[in-house]
Amino acid sequence: MSRWSKSEMLVVAGARALEGRRVCFVGIGLPNIAVALAQRTVAPDIELIYESGVYGARPARLPLSIGDPCLVTGATAAMSMVELFSHYLQGGLVDVGFLGAAQLDRYGNINTTVIGDYERPKVRLPGSGGACEIAINAREVFVLMRQSARSFVERIDFRTSPGNLGGAALRAAQGWQGLGPSVVVTDLGRYGFDPDTGEMVLLAVHPGAEVEDAKAATGWDLKVADDLQVTPDPTDTELRLIREELDPDGVYVKG
Amino acid sequence: MAEDKVATMRDAVAELVRDGDTLAIEGFTHLISFAAGHEVIRQRRRDLTLCRLTPDVVYDQMIGAGVARKLVFSWMGNPGVGSLHAIRRRVEHHDPAPLELEEYSHFGMVGRYAAGAANLPFWPLRSYFETDLPKVNPNIRPVTSPFGGEPVFAVPPLRPDVAVVHAQRADAAGNTQIWGLTGCQKEAAFAASRVIVVVEELVASEVVRADPNRTLIPGIKVDAVVVCPRGAHPSYAQGYYDRDNRFYLEWDRISRDPEALGGWLDEWVHGTATHQEYVDKLGAERWAELTPAPALSGSVDYGDYR
Numbered sequence: 001m002s003r004w005s006k007s008e009m010l011v012v013a014g015a016r017a018l019e020g021r022r023v024c025f026v027g028i029g030l031p032n033i034a035v036a037l038a039q040r041t042v043a044p045d046i047e048l049i050y051e052s053g054v055y056g057a058r059p060a061r062l063p064l065s066i067g068d069p070c071l072v073t074g075a076t077a078a079m080s081m082v083e084l085f086s087h088y089l090q091g092g093l094v095d096v097g098f099l100g101a102a103q104l105d106r107y108g109n110i111n112t113t114v115i116g117d118y119e120r121p122k123v124r125l126p127g128s129g130g131a132c133e134i135a136i137n138a139r140e141v142f143v144l145m146r147q148s149a150r151s152f153v154e155r156i157d158f159r160t161s162p163g164n165l166g167g168a169a170l171r172a173a174q175g176w177q178g179l180g181p182s183v184v185v186t187d188l189g190r191y192g193f194d195p196d197t198g199e200m201v202l203l204a205v206h207p208g209a210e211v212e213d214a215k216a217a218t219g220w221d222l223k224v225a226d227d228l229q230v231t232p233d234p235t236d237t238e239l240r241l242i243r244e245e246l247d248p249d250g251v252y253v254k255g
Numbered sequence: 256m257a258e259d260k261v262a263t264m265r266d267a268v269a270e271l272v273r274d275g276d277t278l279a280i281e282g283f284t285h286l287i288s289f290a291a292g293h294e295v296i297r298q299r300r301r302d303l304t305l306c307r308l309t310p311d312v313v314y315d316q317m318i319g320a321g322v323a324r325k326l327v328f329s330w331m332g333n334p335g336v337g338s339l340h341a342i343r344r345r346v347e348h349h350d351p352a353p354l355e356l357e358e359y360s361h362f363g364m365v366g367r368y369a370a371g372a373a374n375l376p377f378w379p380l381r382s383y384f385e386t387d388l389p390k391v392n393p394n395i396r397p398v399t400s401p402f403g404g405e406p407v408f409a410v411p412p413l414r415p416d417v418a419v420v421h422a423q424r425a426d427a428a429g430n431t432q433i434w435g436l437t438g439c440q441k442e443a444a445f446a447a448s449r450v451i452v453v454v455e456e457l458v459a460s461e462v463v464r465a466d467p468n469r470t471l472i473p474g475i476k477v478d479a480v481v482v483c484p485r486g487a488h489p490s491y492a493q494g495y496y497d498r499d500n501r502f503y504l505e506w507d508r509i510s511r512d513p514e515a516l517g518g519w520l521d522e523w524v525h526g527t528a529t530h531q532e533y534v535d536k537l538g539a540e541r542w543a544e545l546t547p548a549p550a551l552s553g554s555v556d557y558g559d560y561r
Binding site: 068078 | 284308309330336366369383391435438493498
């Protein structure tokens with residue numbers, strides 16, 4: 001029995017990956033708490049952008065939604081969404097965009113639209129929101145998600161947000177401002193992307209998880225780094241911040 | 256003397272929202288006019304095309320009540336909670352009838368309103384490349400720049416028949432001021448043929464003129480001003496009341512079950528004649544919980560140039 005939950009490990013690993021980043025476009029759910037933790041640990045100067053139209057948010061409580069009033073009070077700027085997407089995102093100010101995924105393929109292409117056929121879906125998911133333009137215009141994309149063979153799939157049912165397309169060369173040939181996905185953090189480990197092929201590589205497994213667990217929860221033949229690491233345990237400080245300050249009711253990090 | 260556009264919600268909806276209209280009740284999480292949505296349900300409008308970036312609980316209620324045949328949107332969920340089950344039943348099971356969808360991304364939707372507001376034939380944006388969205392929505396089209404041939408995507412203007420905007424305050428002529436998240440309400444209002452503004456407070460024109468930078472929509476674009484305090488519940492009005500996250504969580508349970516949803520509509524919408532009855536029914540204790548402590552802005556000096 002470990003001293004922390006899988007979701008807590010996911011949040012901690014996501015927060016640590018933000019070290020050195022300055023401007024971060026924050027999504028709903030797990031990214032929300034990961035950036036809040038990063039702001040209190042590895043990245044105190046990070047500026048948070050929310051697609052609802054906020055730059056430089058300093059939320060005094062953990063917001064349930066990305067349009068919460070606590071994001072506005074005390075923020076550097078509040079602006080219209082046209083300005084947010086045009087000037088801030090498309091204008092090139094965003095270092096990291098956080099995205100979630102219902103399905104992800106080996107090249108980091110993302111589906112958040114439908115499971116099954118578009119016209120008559122088995123499950124109708126929320127759709128793009130701002131994800132499609134974030135994937136194209138943010139300098140890097142981080143993906144935080146829970147991993148299983150149903151979410152890490154050989155073929156996604158719908159491409160909502162482009163990752164490395166069919167490979168790194170294809171992505172680079174587009175000439176987009178965004179360089180594509182760079183970090184994927186799940187409840188099992190942390191992944192990067194091979195610069196030559198654009199394919200995901202397992203870089204580190206979280207304490208308690210084995211390479212075989214990650215492979216079993218992946219729908220393709222998973223590449224593993226030669227110098228595979230083990231993620232350092234969450235520190236007492238990280239756990240205390242999550243449990244006492246950021247998510248005392250366990251809304252995000254239950255499981 | 257400026258025209259007095261103050262109307263009751265009942266009269267404003269009766270006069271300005273018609274069967275078959277394209278209706279946009281905008282507001283991104285903030286300032287969503289649930290009160291107008293409920294009045295549309297009470298008056299049993301039909302065959303509406305509903306537009307919103309995030310359909311949110313307000314459109315789940317309206318679509319569950321059967322007012323719409325089509326939804327134009329960019330993110331369909333209960334923010335921070337999960338799914339909109341009444342809409343999903345229509346899409347996944349055609350229960351009780353199919354719902355036509357026209358789907359964009361957020362930037363595409365705000366660009367559509369901006370093009371509508373600016374009287375442009377399209378809005379160009381760097382999005383949609385190498386995705387499946389243009390395949391399922393033929394209104395998302397690739398174009399090349401006339402200045403060097405660079406590829407971008409274009410989306411068409413969105414010009415709603417009616418836009419509804421909830422705001423903190425307006426004067427009787429409809430000059431409307433908002434603070435906090437402003438979403439795409441300005442663009443939606445300028446793009447629309449008819450505009451209903453719903454406010455927490457009716458103020459004198461002098462209040463508006465003392466702070467013109469805060470004016471989002473000028474009265475010349477506004478057809479009706481409805482005074483409806485707390486009309487955005489369970490959404491919120493910055494500085495007036497908090498988002499009622501408890502309700503958003505409860506809605507997940509209610510909207511999963513068509514009978515529970517019908518019962519909720521009977522009790523809270525058809526069972527209340529006006530939004531004031533709905534507000535009273537929620538109870539003083541709930542409203543006390545939702546009232547924030549003040550956080551005043553500093554004031555600025557515009558200068559007197561006589």
